[in-house]
Amino acid sequence: MNEMQFLTWVRGPALDIxxxxxxxxxLWRLIEIYSLGRKVDVAxxxxxxxxxxxxxxxxxxxxxxGMVKRSPVTYIGGYVFHIGLAIIVFLFEPHxxxxxxxxxxxxxGLPSQVIDLVSVITLGAMLVVLADRIxxxxxxxLSTFSDWFTWTLTxxxxxxxxxxxxxxxxxxxxxxxxxxxxxxxxxxxxxxxxLFHAFTVFGSRWYLGKINGHRGVPV
Amino acid sequence: xxxPLIDTLARQGVTRRTFFKYCATLAxxxxxxxxxxxxxxxxxxxxxxASRRPSVIWxxxxxxxxxxxxxxxxxxxxxxxxxxxxxxxxxxETLMAAAGHQAEEALxxxxxxxxxKYLLIVDGSVPLGLDGAYSCIAGKTNLESLKEAAxxxxxxVAMGSCAAFGGIPKANPNPTGAVAVSDxxxxxxxxxxxxxxxxxxxxxxxxxxxxxxxxxxxxxxLGRPKAFYGETIHDRCYRRPFYDQGKFAKTFDDxxxxxxxxxxxxxxxxxxxxxxxxxxxxxGGTSWPVESGHGCLGCSEPDFWDGxxxxxxxxxxxxxxKMAATAAAVGAAAGVAITFANRAKKxxxxxxxxxxxxxxxxx
Numbered sequence: 001m002n003e004m005q006f007l008t009w010v011r012g013p014a015l016d017i018x019x020x021x022x023x024x025x026x027l028w029r030l031i032e033i034y035s036l037g038r039k040v041d042v043a044x045x046x047x048x049x050x051x052x053x054x055x056x057x058x059x060x061x062x063x064x065x066g067m068v069k070r071s072p073v074t075y076i077g078g079y080v081f082h083i084g085l086a087i088i089v090f091l092f093e094p095h096x097x098x099x100x101x102x103x104x105x106x107x108x109g110l111p112s113q114v115i116d117l118v119s120v121i122t123l124g125a126m127l128v129v130l131a132d133r134i135x136x137x138x139x140x141x142l143s144t145f146s147d148w149f150t151w152t153l154t155x156x157x158x159x160x161x162x163x164x165x166x167x168x169x170x171x172x173x174x175x176x177x178x179x180x181x182x183x184x185x186x187x188x189x190x191x192x193x194x195l196f197h198a199f200t201v202f203g204s205r206w207y208l209g210k211i212n213g214h215r216g217v218p219v
Numbered sequence: 220x221x222x223p224l225i226d227t228l229a230r231q232g233v234t235r236r237t238f239f240k241y242c243a244t245l246a247x248x249x250x251x252x253x254x255x256x257x258x259x260x261x262x263x264x265x266x267x268x269a270s271r272r273p274s275v276i277w278x279x280x281x282x283x284x285x286x287x288x289x290x291x292x293x294x295x296x297x298x299x300x301x302x303x304x305x306x307x308x309x310x311x312e313t314l315m316a317a318a319g320h321q322a323e324e325a326l327x328x329x330x331x332x333x334x335x336k337y338l339l340i341v342d343g344s345v346p347l348g349l350d351g352a353y354s355c356i357a358g359k360t361n362l363e364s365l366k367e368a369a370x371x372x373x374x375x376v377a378m379g380s381c382a383a384f385g386g387i388p389k390a391n392p393n394p395t396g397a398v399a400v401s402d403x404x405x406x407x408x409x410x411x412x413x414x415x416x417x418x419x420x421x422x423x424x425x426x427x428x429x430x431x432x433x434x435x436x437x438x439x440x441l442g443r444p445k446a447f448y449g450e451t452i453h454d455r456c457y458r459r460p461f462y463d464q465g466k467f468a469k470t471f472d473d474x475x476x477x478x479x480x481x482x483x484x485x486x487x488x489x490x491x492x493x494x495x496x497x498x499x500x501x502x503g504g505t506s507w508p509v510e511s512g513h514g515c516l517g518c519s520e521p522d523f524w525d526g527x528x529x530x531x532x533x534x535x536x537x538x539x540x541k542m543a544a545t546a547a548a549v550g551a552a553a554g555v556a557i558t559f560a561n562r563a564k565k566x567x568x569x570x571x572x573x574x575x576x577x578x579x580x581x582x
Contacts, residue, residue, distance in 0.1 A: 002441075002521045002522065003491075003521075004491070004517075004520050004521050004522045004523065004526060005521070005522055005525075007491065007526075008522070008525060008526050008527050008537050011527055011533075011535075011536055011537035011538075012527060012536065012537035012538040013538070015536050015537075015540070016536070016538065016540050016541055016542050016543070017542065019540055019542070019543055019546075020540075020542035020543055020545070020546035021546065023543055023546045023547040023550055024546040024547065024549050024550035024553070025550060026550065027547055027550035027551045027553075027554055028550040028551070028553040028554040028557070029554070030554065031551060031554025031555060031557075031558060032554050032557045032558060032561070035554070035555075035558035035561070035562075036561060093462075093465045093467070093483075094483070094532070094533070094534035095534065097467075097483075097484055097532050097534050097535060098532075098534045098535060098536075101531075101532075101535040101536065102536075102540075108465070109465045110465065111463055111464050111465055112462065112463045112465070113463060167454075171493075172451060172490060172491060173491040173520075176490070176491065176533070
């Protein structure tokens with residue numbers, strides 16, 4: 001298989017398989033999780049302002065008071081790489097063209113040099129949070145194989161994409177194919193690992209906020 | 220400096236100075252040191268009289284003659300065309316006056332007289348299906364002719380994408396079992412000059428290099444001269460700034476197309492195509508595909524015909540997604556099935572639940 005055949009394979013059959021498994025997994029997990037349900041709370045609601053589901057969605061997206069100072073790497077590093085990933089995935093023109101082709105939706109993107117800068121910052125932030133995970137005894141103790149694995153699968157698409165654009169190490173064609181392949185691995189693994197938080201994070205926050213609001217606990 | 224070529228050029232109205240300038244351009248195009256321009260000029264000018272010019276045999280196999288047409292049309296009677304005067308093109312079916320037995324005789328004489336020294340140019344792929352019966356010349360299959368001619372060749376130039384990589388004949392489902400020259404000949408230096416057709420100055424550059432240094436220029440992993448195939452169309456494209464700014468033509472006649480914006484969305488394969496079109500251009504530097512408003516097809520890359528469609532952007536899927544709908548349905552069904560399983564588990568747990576009474580506690 002030469003470089004072009006490899007690229008065409010990752011853009012064709014491999015992408016088909018990856019998106020198939022991704023859709024299968026996402027629908028399966030979402031239906032499974034949301035259908036679990038809870039017992040109906042028959043106690044009368046003790047709603048208080050500031051404890052609704054929507055409020056918790058926003059509240060838990062900002063660090064609790066004092067936490068940024070206590071754990072700056074976790075918070076700042078975490079923000080930087082999450083926002084960076086969102087910018088790269090949704091505002092790089094070739095990505096928007098893919099999304100438009102698959103869904104029909106499109107929006108304006110950012111100049112490629114901006115994406116380039118964001119990629120470097122994102123890669124840096126991801127390396128810092130990884131170093132922190134290795135260095136901090138508590139985080140290292142709490143980390144399982146899944147944590148290291150999902151970090152790697154998130155890091156690789158950014159790294160290979162950036163290296164492809166920069167023409168580093170391998171010819172562009174090969175690196176582009178590796179980039180697409182790494183994204184496909186991410187798509188396949190996403191529904192079945194902690195990466196599924198991309199779909200559940202706001203739902204679970206809203207859910208917990210709603211319950212807490214019902215109980216009258218202002219969180 | 221004098222020589223047969225200089226005399227021929229003078230007769231054609233090409234001055235010595237123009238010839239020098241051409242050689243210097245050729246040398247710089249091939250990223251050779253400035254002194255190479257002069258060396259080239261000297262080597263070509265000194266090309267000996269007709270009988271002893273380096274012999275070149277050009278064999279056409281499964282091809283469309285586009286490579287020959289391109290080189291002759293766009294460069295005759297220009298100076299590049301006249302470089303051919305420095306060589307003795309002993310066999311070229313399209314260009315030679317001879318036919319039938321005479322042509323065959325010319326071929327065999329050239330092979331015999333220049334044994335081990337001639338340059339073999341091949342255009343077209345070699346069919347292996349049905350024992351090579353898909354393409355025969357003078358009762359011989361292309362496979363036989365190639366093996367026979369390659370035996371005494373100093374080097375082989377695989378001209379065009381078909382000879383270099385199999386090209387269009389090899390496109391899926393490859394009915395003739397077409398392969399590239401390098402798939403058959405393993406013991407000779409082969410230089411690939413892919414393109415559909417290749418850029419004429421690339422072939423004259425390689426010929427000039429061969430005449431000057433007696434060797435082939437530096438090649439990349441795919442056997443292409445690095446000087447011409449070292450960079451992608453995209454990296455050298457004059458429309459590249461529009462790509463970086465995110466300005467794309469969406470159709471061939473929209474405002475973006477009129478303003479000359481990037482053709483990436485219209486399927487341009489420039490980012491993955493290594494060729495010199497963007498710098499050397501075509502038809503004597505007049506224009507090239509992207510400049511005329513059409514994206515690059517990637518014609519100088521292996522298997523370009525099966526690259527997922529000429530009008531689909533590189534970041535789009537190469538094939539329509541076939542599994543998505545089924546996979547989504549299976550996923551939803553799995554979710555629903557697990558929901559029922561969970562509900563059943565829950566209700567059986569509920570049913571199995573034993574109420575603890577005061578009496579139980581007092582036991």
